[in-house]
Amino acid sequence: MTLEVLKPGLLTTVQDGGRPGLACFGIGGSGAMDGPCHALANALVGNRSDAAALEISLLGPTLRMQHDCVLALTGAPISARVEHAANRFDMPRWRPVFLRAGSLLSLGGMASGARSYLAVAGGLQAASWMGSASVDLHAGIGRALAAGDELLCKRSPQPNGLNEDQRWWPSWSINPKPWFDPAPRPLRLVAGSHFDALDESSRRALFENEFRLSADSNRVGFRLLGRPLKLTAGLELISEPVSFGTVQLPPAGDPIVLMREHPTTGGYPRIARVAAVDLPVLAQRQPGDALGFERIAADAAEQLLIRQLRTLQELAAAVRARVTTA
Amino acid sequence: MELSEYQFEALNESMLLIRVGSTIEAACNARVHALARRIEAAGLPGLIELVPAYASLGLRYDLVHWSGQGSSAFDAIVRALQAALCTSQEDSAPTAAHTRLIEIPVRYGGAQGMDLESVAVSCGMSPDAVIGCHSGALYSVAMLGFAPGFPYLIGLDPRLQLARRADPRQSVAAGSVAIGGAQTGIYPRVLPGGWHLIGTTPLRLFEPDARPPCLLAPGDQVRFRPIGEAEFNAMAGSPR
Incomplete structure (x- = not known):
């Protein structure tokens, strides 16, 4: 049971729930840049939230189904054309979609956002390292999809109500709004331990100025271009653990937000961190996009994240129940 | 080492840093590894991983486990760590078996x-x-x-x-x-x-x-x- 990769897309990787627990060996957690959209794609096909699925960046792959399967697309609105025999149609997103063997799914560009997630019922049976299928390019663990790859997955049973066109999807879908919203809004930042080492105008600039996402941003880190930030004096720092969302300030003055494939330790000043509740929003920004920040207290950031995790868990459970009992 | 010599810092919503010092020295690093062993031995629930560095120790925890205890999860786990470290002995040197x-x-x-x-x-x-x-x-x-x-x-x-x-x-x-x-x-x-x-x-x-x-x-x-x-x-x- 396979999906055949005809074109790999710009950067398509297998991601699951990541591999936390190995940072003491310098091995980071990796995992989906936009965790909620990854989890919801899985829930829509009845998978566990942390099942292996495809993370698609900016330009999608072309895949041929070698068997019947149920798929779901979430995240950035990506063009998704399906060809099966004489039929041509757009694959709807945010809902499970049954496609017949032989269907050709051509994923293209994104109208907005930067990352889409494609899950397959049963989960991708992908190569696994240290208990996780998550590719971590920066760490040298796995690789991006390439033309000719075959992705293993399970055969899906034929759903009731299959129409004459040999395709099926339910009339309902998840409302994407809470999980993907391209409208610009400030991201929330918690001040870091070296925030006070910024000079006064840089402290103001972090929250008042506009930054642009640099073109060299990737799964390791997002570089923010703007008026460079300055410290009042150089800090002599030694390497300390860092995490997803840490905002570091290298000497050149352009802040870097650490993303999923970040090194486990870092020695630059930690001026701030992006509130985890807003990291999926950041992960959907494209190079060149404008970014602004507003300050939030650590406790408030924690409460927002707990609320988001609960909402996500409840929604995923409800969707999964609906899909698996249908 | 006295408890007050540890500095606790939130790295994000599910990871904190315990700072033991600010220099690259064998003695200071040995204290980091000793601290990691003490925390491991304390067997705190909802602890995902420990990440030793030169003079600090990263600690990743399960946010949901430590939330809902009448304070932020960060405060709750810091309190639990302080209590665990108060009652355990500092082992200055690892045994040969370690x-x-x-x-x-x-x-x-x-x-x-x-x-x-x-x-x-x-x-x-x-x-x-x-x-x-x-x-x-x-x-x-x-x-x-x-x-x-x-x-x-x-x-x-x-x-x-x-x-x-x-x-x-x-x-x-x-x-x-x-x-x-x-x-x-x-x-x-x-x-x-x-x-x-x-x-x-x-x-x-x-x-x-x-x-x-x-x-x-x-x-x-x-x-x-x-x-x-x-x-x-x-x-x-x-x-x-």
């Missing part, structure tokens, strides 16, 4: 140890004396970071302590043994680097498919053993 001694064969100099001559000049020694000095010391893995399996080793002879290269290299070969400041390290794979390259090891420090994937672990002790071309070539072809 510590592994790993020998790393190194072919010094040559194409992958291209800075050996310049290091010798900077240190006012002969290349052989540099080799003797580097392979004569006992090192400990202060931390791993930068890339999977990259060990930051402390214990470098002060005579070999040099500032980093003014122009870092874009690409340092896998297996390269390097010195920089008070540290020595080994590149697990091709990486950029600003340290001085003095040799190369045939051992693989990180193999994603191997068990365990990393040759070295935090707190391990390491010795370097000089080897010649023939032994290097014989080992380079064989698995770990």
